[in-house]
Amino acid sequence: MTTATDQTESRRLAVLRRDSQADGHFVYAVLSTGIFCRPSCPSRRPRPDNLRLFDTPQEAIRAGYRPCLRCHPLDDTNPSAATVITLCRHIERSDSTPSLSELAALAGWSRHHLQRRFKALTGVTPYQYFQAIRRRRLGKTLREPGSVTRAFLDAGFASGGHGYQHADRLIGMSPGSYKARGKGETLHFAIGECSLGQVLVASSERGVCAINLGDDPQQLLHELEERFANATLIPGDGPFNETVATVIGLIESPGTSPTLPLDIRGTAFQQQVWQALLAIPAGTTLSYQALAERIGKPGAARAVASACAANTLAVAIPCHRIVRNDGGLSGYRWGVERKRALLEREAH
Ligand SMILES: [Zn+2]
Secondary structure, three states: OOOHHHHHHHHHHHHHOOOHHHOOOOEEEEOOOOEEEOOOOOOOOOOHHHEEEEOOHHHHHHOOOEEOOOOOOOOOOOOOHHHHHHHHHHHHHOOOOOOHHHHHHHHOOOHHHHHHHHHHHHOOOHHHHHHHHHHHHHHHHHOOOOOHHHHHHHOOOOOOOOOOOOHHHOOOOOHHHHHHOOOOOEEEEEEEEEOOEEEEEEEOOOOEEEEEEEOOHHHHHHHHHHHOOOOEEEEOOHHHHHHHHHHHHHHHOOOOOOOOOEOOOOOHHHHHHHHHHHOOOOOOOEEHHHHHHHOOOOOOHHHHHHHHHOOOEOOOOOHHHEEOOOOOOOOOOOOHHHHHHHHHHHHO
């Protein structure tokens, strides 16, 4: 029987020996260069702590590694391999996603063929490839000191001319944590796409501490950076993607209740309001007044509304289930259209 550790060891050995027998069984990637290779690649051997192993080239690509130009680690029995690697290079050097037409012209293929052949070899679309590279670059930049936003921009996210509204984004923490802004903490975060736009998810050791919706990933990250200015922010890795997937699943089906540990931060009063929000069943709504009565503070409807607006865990704490006293749709921190969409999904 071969254990996983044995396999890792034998693969490491195969890389050291440039064992051509191992070609086609796995690929190795080099953390410092971002390139992946066949075991037999003639390039310099990586330092052991920089070596990463993947079962298939597609897995290395999804992790944001680029195929080596020397050893062509994509399936070289496929006649499109060389062209696809050229396209990969072109995408890697681009500041924004190249259009399909641009890539098709470069390859001399139709757009349809381009999509099909690219995906057949890499397992991803050109757009996903661009994103994977960008994510990895972001992770690399973030290990160096400096601003997260800077890293985000360096990693190729376009800078937008958006005005930021910080003040109202910061009130989800208790005064103490607000001041500390995550001091001494390490948070993992990732930005994904869902049907309501971009979603940023961040987690502390205790659980998910931020779910933020928006249109502009840069702005989402900027808000996270402001709120947790003293925390160490690290782009999420493989296991964290599952958390992000769970959150996206929750947004797509807001009536479900997945196991998602939450790190809820707020004043005692806010926590009380949010706990009451968690008790509202999907598919139903409640007015601010009714919520205030539920927590035994019928005179505090306005404060309840403020606490709802201070929620920093979109959808997971269902403040979208709160409506005006007359039943009309009131404001929503992440846009009233998103609120409408969420309520419609729950109604079915
Ligand atoms: Zn190579």
